[in-house]
Amino acid sequence: MENNHSHSISNKTYIGIWIGLLILTFLSVEASFVQFRAFAVGVALFIATAKAFIVAYYFMHLKFDSKIISIMVLVTGVVFLTFIILTFFDYAFREPIV
Amino acid sequence: MNMNQTISDHAVHRDDEASKIGMWLFLFTELLLFGGLFLVYTIYRNLNPDAFANASQELSVAFGTINTVVLITSSLTVALSISTIKDNKPKMAKNLLWLTLILAAVFMVNKYFEWSAKIHHGLFPGMEHFMQLPPGEALFFFLYFFMTGLHALHIVAGSIFIGVVIAQLNKGKIKYDDYILQENAGLYWHLVDVIWIYLFPLFYLIH
Amino acid sequence: MFSNASSFVEGVDFAFFVIIGISLIFLIGITAAMIYFVIKYNKKKHPKAVPTKDNFQLEIIWTVIPTLLVLGMFYYGWVGYRPMRIIPDNAIPVKVTAKMWSWSFEYENGKWDSLLIVPVDKPVKLELFSPDVLHSLYIPAFRIKEDVVPGIANIMWFEANKTGTYNILCAEYCGQRHSYMLSKVKVLPQDEYEKWYNSKDTLAEKMMPGEIIMKKQACIACHSTDGSKLVGPSFKGLYGSKRTVLVDGVKKEIVADDEYIKNSILNPNSEVVDGFPQGIMTNYSGQISEDEIKQFIQYIKTLKND
Amino acid sequence: MSTEQTAIPAENFFNQGGKGIMSWLTTTDHKRIGLLYMYSIAIFFSVAVIIGLMMRLELIAPGKTIMEANTYNKMFTLHGVIMIFLFIIPGIPAVFGNFFLPLFLGADDVAFPRLNLMSWYLYIIGALIALSTLVFGEGSADTGWTFYAPYSVKTGTNVSTSVFAAFVLGFSSILTGLNFLTTIHRMRAPGMGWFDMPLYLWSTYATSWIQILATPIIGITLLMIVAERVLGVGLFDPSLGGDPILYQHLFWIYSHPAVYIMILPAMGVISEIIPVFSRRRIFGYKAIAFSSLAIAFVGYLVWGHHMFTSGMSGPARIIFSILTFLVAIPSAIKVFNWLATLNKGSIDLQPPLLYSMGFIFLFLIGGLTGLVNGALATNTHIHDTAFIVGHFHYVMFGGTGFGFFAAMHYWFPKMYGRMYNIKRAKIAFWVTFIGFNTLYFPMFILGLQGMPRRYYDYLPEFQDWQVVSTVGSWILVTGLIMMFTNIIRGARKGKPAGDNPWNGYTMEWQTTSPPPLENFHEKPVYKEISYDK
Structure with a gap:
């Protein structure tokens, strides 16, 4: 049987992480009121990705689980990014419709 | 070797790591299910940037922010409940899960008010006002209802999952040394949270 | 081969x-x-x-x-x-409309035909337009094919180097009469082409305005004028006849008058004749003017039962 | 290991674990679930073959022969949906994967046996929903199995139900993939490292990853189509600012990798059969294993080659064309390694090997004509013509289908403990093989002449080859009937085959035939395979 409880995050750490996530949320909301123009999407997605990473790494225990799961997450991410990038090869280069 | 022995072998057979891998693989399919929608969103936003920016002004940032906070907090309570069951405090773990369910309910009530306001304005696909929207904005609202609707369904599914865990805790089937079901329910709940973490800025914040 | x-x-x-x-x-x-x-x-x-x-x-x-x-x-x-x-700048532009289930080709001077007529050794540019579903313009002898996508202005071009007549086929599945969505490309010597291009529309002289509209709008792909049943009901003997239609799933008896025909063009799915498929016909609002509808009804009136 | 055995061992999974229909319908035994899949797949396959036969008969002459255009359009849709979602995708993984995956690993079952049974039920439910369109509603869909928008949104036929069926079947496929991946990760026999696994497992592993990561995309896409039809307005509708081509992207993001879900398991089967009948270890084990993973990954990158004439941007066409050519390489590597395995072996030309060689030949034709499709210039000409239909059937039927038949003939004695008639199996192979080529080869010529696909009627100049093709369909069906009657007769009355009739090396041959409920009488430990038998 696997020994799953060798690693425990203390409740304090969890609450710290939670506060961190809240701060990032408010940061993201604040940023939306500043006119970043072209960067708005980038900034919002960057903050979201940071939050998602924190949730996955601590709350979802990627930090403690076997490496293979992290590798799988990575593969999934890469495949999904490939879908988006390759689809954009179409839309980014469409000749403007006359 | 006789049959009885085999059957008991089957029963004893327990592999938490396998359950966890199985759960993660399932989460990947969920991620890509939403991934398809994110792809559609990305392409259409790219084709109609102004219309999307205009349409997103219609959504209330306050509603979205409150729901984000609610969901992140519910993720915290789930995570805490798992570490309490490890410390052999089933009662505490159960209460934390109940708290999660309450937060889920708050999220849904919030969502209900938000949706009904939009529907009241005739923004649901097929309604009169919707049909008169400029092309890109109609797409935005179609996607808004489709994606947040699907997400809400996942909240319901996750709540049921957590409900099952609570029942198992009551029966004493989830214990300090056997809590993989609770851990998997937690994984699912966090995934629902992660998806919302992306939905929130994409619909509410990027004008 | x-x-x-x-x-x-x-x-x-x-x-x-x-x-x-x-x-x-x-x-x-x-x-x-x-x-x-x-x-x-x-x-x-x-x-x-x-x-x-x-x-x-x-x-x-x-x-x-x-x-x-x-x-x-x-x-x-x-x-x-x-x-x-790489489309040459001097290519002759032709607007192609692909509709369930016919082709039409319109030239710069407003000339229109259901055949594609082009001069030999001259580049021709086809601007593809579809009001309904996907089609694909395919000319095997020229080795070209491009989908006709509603909402997207696809373009293709070619330069025919042999006179003759070649097949045009629809290569993207588009419904019941997909395999009948055929036409021809006629490659003419330059002088013959010019003669054709500058000639008065011989078709127009012989036909009533309503008949031209009917051909242009590809009505005949689904509606016959001789009483035979295609995808939709025949136009023959239509005007003034009694028909059973489905309105929101409820059967209703009506008379095919001006108002009914106009409604069928602009709002094709509101009153579908019993026994015919729902949702197939293209919505023509925005593609056809009030006057054209009037001319069209004039023409329909002439198609009487024998 | 004794090969002379005169009776079927009494301790086998047919006898153990209960008798009667209920014991089968509630079983969690992977072997029984594998057989449940096999029986249901056989039924759906026969239905789709009959539909195909009728379509071919319709095309024997121009004009109407036996059915209306409407019926024809529904038939090719149903033929595609059944063959793809009910036969080829689940085919090898669900039947032989289920039956043999745990045996290969030396395990007693898959990781989640109950989930496995649920996958089968989802498969049956999906199948019934798909077939229900024949009886209920406005008739089955007439869109082609691709469900291209906007036609699929406009047509009056029962698209929503068909699409929902595909959605349910997708779920079944995902759960099977999930189950297999976990099993391979967690249940290898003690001592069996990743590179000790039989190559079939590598191909299953790669396949399962595609099932997990690509299937959800089609799921959500099909849901969007349903939403469009229900709400009456749509995401792919130009009047809302939508783009019909985006549907094609989403559809092929799944459906191209799905082609590798279909072919990879067959390649795995061939990699198992060839060494056994050449009596030597497979040549280039790692090359074949990695080429499976490479196919799975590169397979995600090439979907655009279905859209070269759709109005996709120029740069995208070029990039997808290059990537498409790259996916040919891992397949080529496999073929060369199989060939090198045969070289200097001691070859015994039994039916499984015969089918495998049939596979290689037909797959080569399918794969090589795929290169014609991948090149931009030639694709423009042959896209959406009979050439594509020919190519697709060479890869999917000539490849996966023959792979399935090879697997069936190879593992049959292990599954039933009996042997079919070897001579008849060989004759059936040749009839099937000849029928196959007569049926599908003319399609290449028709396509080059400019005969579009999905045509109910055609110009008279195409008739000659259409007739040849239709005659081929009769020969092919004769061969299939011979093959299946031989198999069925073998299952019921065949001579006991013994535990290891082919002298196989992998773990499944170390147990009795048919295997006992718990698969192995003693918990097996993996030992390095010796090829000196």
């Missing part, structure tokens, strides 16, 4: 021969080797197998060589294709 009549044929066919040539060498080689091994190393003649020894070099060789070969194939495929995307 394979007709060829455009400037693209050479490049496309060359790419084809390169690919098929290399492929055939592999197909024959591998099959022959397989049969040879089975005969030569048959267990009767060769009872003891030689133990396998992996050969890393060999693996590299048969990774690298196919890679080079397929990249070569890609190159010739691209070379044959590139001219299809």
